[in-house]
Amino acid sequence: MLEINKFDRIIVANWKLNGSIHFIEQYLQELNCSKLENSNNCGIICTPSVYFHKLVGRLNPLFLGGQDCSNYSEGAYTGEVSATMLKDASCQFCIIGHSERRQIFGQSNEDVCIKAMNLIANNINPIICIGETFEEKNQNLTKDIIYTQISKSVPKNATKDFVIIAYEPIWAIGTGKIPSLEEIDNIHSFIKNEIQNIENYKILYGGSVNSNNASEIMDLKNVDGVLVGGASLDALEYKKIMNS
Numbered sequence: 178m179l180e181i182n183k184f185d186r187i188i189v190a191n192w193k194l195n196g197s198i199h200f201i202e203q204y205l206q207e208l209n210c211s212k213l214e215n216s217n218n219c220g221i222i223c224t225p226s227v228y229f230h231k232l233v234g235r236l237n238p239l240f241l242g243g244q245d246c247s248n249y250s251e252g253a254y255t256g257e258v259s260a261t262m263l264k265d266a267s268c269q270f271c272i273i274g275h276s277e278r279r280q281i282f283g284q285s286n287e288d289v290c291i292k293a294m295n296l297i298a299n300n301i302n303p304i305i306c307i308g309e310t311f312e313e314k315n316q317n318l319t320k321d322i323i324y325t326q327i328s329k330s331v332p333k334n335a336t337k338d339f340v341i342i343a344y345e346p347i348w349a350i351g352t353g354k355i356p357s358l359e360e361i362d363n364i365h366s367f368i369k370n371e372i373q374n375i376e377n378y379k380i381l382y383g384g385s386v387n388s389n390n391a392s393e394i395m396d397l398k399n400v401d402g403v404l405v406g407g408a409s410l411d412a413l414e415y416k417k418i419m420n421s
């Protein structure tokens with residue numbers, strides 16, 4: 178598994194259910210990986226797993242990531258992709274617990290914990306997503322929700338050396354709305370300093386990040402990088418965020 182402490186910033190692209198072979202060829206040309214400026218930043222491109230083979234060996238110095246993995250290792254689970262298969266296909270990171278998987282596909286904190294254990298067992302770095310809904314934020318429940326999500330979905334054998342946490346307020350994903358910089362730093366500080374066994378984990382912010390706001394968000398003391406959805410589908414936009 179990759180030691181993540183050596184990186185200054187971690188910048189994850191989440192393509193979600195987007196892409197095609199044609200798209201990938203154009204993306205790689207525009208991204209021009211060899212011209213990325215800051216080698217201390219860790220760039221991770223999370224694509225649909227059917228396209229991994231089109232990216233393997235062509236992303237260096239960036240890494241390949243998945244968007245979910247099965248709770249199961251093998252067997253009669255039609256449509257699933259196991260952590261072992263992700264590893265076999267050269268995937269080094271994997272997003273788990275994304276709010277779209279939690280809300281649309283009913284994944285629980287307990288599911289996310291099993292997935293994280295499967296990934297760790299296969300030497301894949303988990304990127305565990307957490308975050309509150311707008312209603313929860315309005316009821317001042319953000320810290321309670323996050324505390325519960327982290328306590329239940331981060332496995333006991335996780336360490337800050339190889340597990341990443343992404344704080345993604347659900348109301349900020351794909352909406353163009355983001356919390357104030359102060360709010361982001363405050364929540365990240367809470368996660369880093371006030372949750373037992375999670376001290377000093379790398380914490381990414383996700384939710385409507387683009388090349389205009391990435392740098393001020395990443396400059397915050399308690400932010401270690403960003404998870405980018407929509408904007409990461411534009412290679413030049415992702416490159417600007419990587420270089421910001």
Ligand code: PEP
Nearest residue numbers: 350351383384385406407
């Ligand atoms: C995401 O997919 O996790 C995300 C943060 O999306 P967006 O950047 O489009 O808000």
